Amino acid sequence: MITLNWQQQGINSITGDEPHYLLTSDSLLRDGDVLVVNNHQIDTPVLRAMPPGSRFGDDTHSLNGYSIHGLGLSVLLLPAYALGGVLGAKIGMLVLLGLLPFCVYAYAQTQLPGTPWPLLIALLVGLSPPFLLGSTQIYPDLLAGLIMFTLLWSALPLAPFLLALLPWLHLKFGMPAAILALWRLWRRDPWSLVLLFISVVGVAVFNTHAFGSPFGPYQAGDAAQDVRGVVMVALGLHLDRMQGLFMQVPLFLVGVVGLAAFVASNWRLALVAGAIYLALLLPSAAHTNWYGGASFAGRFFWALALLWVLPLVSMIRLLVERQRAWLGVVALLLLFAVQGIVLAKLLIPNSYTYTIPMRPAAAWMESNPYADFFDLRSWQRVRWLPSFRDLESFSYSSTNWIALALLVALALSGLALLRRQRGLLVGVWATLALLVLGLSSWLPLLLRPLTLTDLALQRGAAWLAVSTSNPIQPSGYVIDLAYQSSAPVVWECNFVHPDGQRTPLLVGQAPATGKLHILCPLPRSGRLDVGLVGRGMRVDGVWWRPK
Incomplete structure (x- = not known):
């Protein structure tokens, strides 16, 4: 319904990388090849679906006549594009990602069988902003995240083929795919490693043919050279007022509390999930196009977001075992209500729906759903909403440090609950309170001026x-x-x-x-x-x- 409504109103048309994925689909359908240079010059359904005045040209999205974007998504969407053009491709994405709540339900069912929890968790996660709205966008991130989440715990017969698909979706999914292949080899599934190896060789051969390098169009300069910038974006992908995972999906804060329970219940799975998480996070944080360019805000965390379902389910399981299930119900419903603010605001076209190139000194002026909903003034936004967009000032913001300290406090609280250590729980929150008072006093509000x-x-x-x-x-x-x-x-x-x-x-x-x-x-x-x-x-x- 969201896709059809936006289509009828001409809202959120394909932008950024989206047209280039679909132009490869168009080339396959029209010419039987993946050379898009000739398709740039002609009228196509893709061009007609772009914002008025847009056009293709020799730009940063193609090299040697080939699109620099992975072929996997273009091939997957080819049948849907052939049947219904751009709208058909979007519906095709919805069909693929419509499996997401079912996969969440299936995992929760393995941990909480015979309870209503799997249905509730699947429903709340499936209706969260990045999954509900992101599924309308032509990007491989959510699909890759769904595949990796599912292959971590399931024994699907199609697992080797799904794993082999990941490098074709985007080169950055190669390392997480390798970690998953080794994990599945340890679980007596050698075919995943074999097919992944064949797939990687195929990607390298195609990239060498198209771009002259097995690594494709990517070069060393595509990654940020400044470690400070990598740290800022990595933190921002979790905590930034607009780009942060926990700001868009506060539901996953229950997962932060559940980290200790997750590690205690299955430390091997937790170790592999953590390695995959870092392998996904670091390339996105190091990218010079901060937070994903002209795409929906938060896109760079889409691939790793579902991994937070694992500790979230572990936390609920711990509460059920301790006969404190009501705490889980209250926490999930309250946090879901908070993220409803984000969803309600993003369903209405806003200038902050999309990530845009960050101006160096305008962080205090950037709006977001919480600021609009509560009608916060500039100083209130800086006081209450963390921001990781300005290299010079992000580490001097008391709000940012308090947000980070809150995450640490939640994780330590989960450890205290697991060990039944009430003293540790009290100490954690007392320390946090003192830290908030101290930081608020020592670090002034950073309302960075415009020049x-x-x-x-x-x-x-x-x-x-x-x-x-x-x-x-x-x-x-x-x-x-x-x-x-x-x-x-x-x-x-x-x-x-x-x-x-x-x-x-x-x-x-x-x-x-x-x-x-x-x-x-x-x-x-x-x-x-x-x-x-x-x-x-x-x-x-x-x-x-x-x-």
């Missing part, structure tokens, strides 16, 4: 205006603007309406050369600009921050 590179500059014959590119939250904004002019200037601080009309909020005069210092109140969410009228003007610098 001229983050703002839009417009210029006329005798005027210029500096404005925010996107709507910002209502608040008071301190604006320091250094300028030069050949004559005295008149300045205005304006509220910019959606139609471009301006309503003056403050008006004043200033000498020919100097520095304006303005406190401009923004009465409601919208764009704000500062305009100068004079002669021969130029702006030397802007410092724009919330009060």
